[in-house]
Amino acid sequence: MPEPDHRARTLGSEAEAAFRSEFGAAPALAWAAPGRVNLIGEHTDYNDGFVMPFALPFYAVAAASKADAWEFHSTFDGGRTVRPGSLGGVEGWAAYLAGVAWALNESGYEVGPARIALHSDVPQGAGLSSSAAIECAVLLALAGLHGHDIARDEAARIARKAENEYVGAPTGILDQSASLLCEAGRAMFMDCRDLSREQVPFRLEDEGLTMLVVDTDAPHRHADGEYASRRADCERAAELLGVASLREAPDGAAVGDDRLDRRLRHVVGENRRVADTVAILKGGAVAGIGELLTASHVSLRDDYEVSSVELDSAVDAALGAGALGARMTGGGFGGSAIALVEAAAARKVETAVAEAAAAQGLPAPRVSAARPAQGAHRVH
Structure with missing residues (x-):
């Protein structure tokens, strides 16, 4: 043990x-x-x-x-x-x-x-x-x-x-x-x-990197009903495609309904981003996953529509201050975001996230450095 x-x-x-x-x-x-x-x-x-x-x-x-x-x-x-x-x-x-x-x-x-x-x-x-x-x-x-x-x-x-x-x-x-x-x-x-x-392997310190976790102190607004709605959208899209789940949906699949197609595009793209992240990490280039993290957030914000003003503020501020990548994490509608940053820039990013929240009248976020424990x- x-x-x-x-x-x-x-x-x-x-x-x-x-x-x-x-x-x-x-x-x-x-x-x-x-x-x-x-x-x-x-x-x-x-x-x-x-x-x-x-x-x-x-x-x-x-x-x-x-x-x-x-x-x-x-x-x-x-x-x-x-x-x-x-x-x-x-x-x-x-x-x-x-x-x-x-x-x-x-x-x-x-x-x-x-x-x-x-x-x-x-x-x-x-x-x-x-x-x-x-x-x-x-x-x-x-x-x-x-x-x-x-x-x-x-x-x-x-x-x-x-x-x-x-x-x-x-x-x-x-x-x-x-x-x-x-x-x-x-x-x-x-x-x-x-x-x-x-x-x-996910050894941030080997590349002089750290992962910031940003607790936005925002409640999960309307989360239960919205989660159920997203799940129902996915089930309906799978039914229209004739597959057991969206795991089987091919790249570029569509069902002809704008909302369902956006949900479908997120799930297919997100699975691909996870697989790409695995490949990059196995190659030892942790910094290379930054663009995938950011692309995940954009998809969650625009196609899956589960982000929030607090999460978007944290992600945008982190990227603006030099983060290699950032995204909301978890179910959304509040909660936390993560940002992959160079360790030397962590304080700058943390300050930028706090200042952005204050400028918009949002709750003061709590930022901590995380390591895979x-x-x-x-x-x-």
Whole structure:
């Protein structure tokens, strides 16, 4: 097992301290699971296409011990402790913990009551998979307490079951897979049709580069209805083309409807951009992916229509300040953008993004430098 990530180890110590303070004893173990950013490959997952996430150096940590009754404590939300009488009907942040326990039992991995202290520095509401990080950390902690050795692929399916069927969020499996399976220094190329994957070298520092993650602090406006609309558009386009999914659509395909053809053009083009990104990274020329990132954003903005004024501001300002490439990341309508920059220019780009937001009266963005971090691992 790899050595714990330094940041994860620090958060693990903080989670253990919170456990001791709340429950009066040391936890039996603690697991950390990261948030993620999608390098490229957006709105392709439900079209059986290609995605390419990497884990962020932000982690959720679950410190846990067996107990006589369920007790959930978090260091956020005012440091509350929730003591549900059963695993049914739990709401708020505690629903992710109860949901994972429920999903494990439903999947044949029996787990009993436990005390869990949850600590996380994954930004919430930024489109960086804070909920998946929590689910994966809790799942591995509960599995460890009860001696279950669960393959990471299956763990991702169980965590998604918790989010889909217990919490009620209709997410795919990308977020949980990234949190559990990504590796340090690599981006994970995944085929969403068969869930096969390949770890592709993505060592920014070798070329003097860094990746900036820009949390625009913008809410995901109308996201649920718009996501459903985009998915329906894709399904209709596939039906008109006579294919099972837009993964099978050839280059240049069209159905004669302007809106559907724009959705189709994005999905086909985005799959091609992911494949091109893989080829460039395998060749060791990280800077060469910049144009593909920017082309992805243009397609998401114009053809898929899922960007926002905040995301466009961040991308345009980053490119104007010299970024090699930039794009929105995640589902859109708010959330975060990424920018590939020369490390020496990172401060200039960050300043430009902040000034552009201020000039338009937008929320002040939070910018952090990211590296491809280690997937879920034990920290105690």
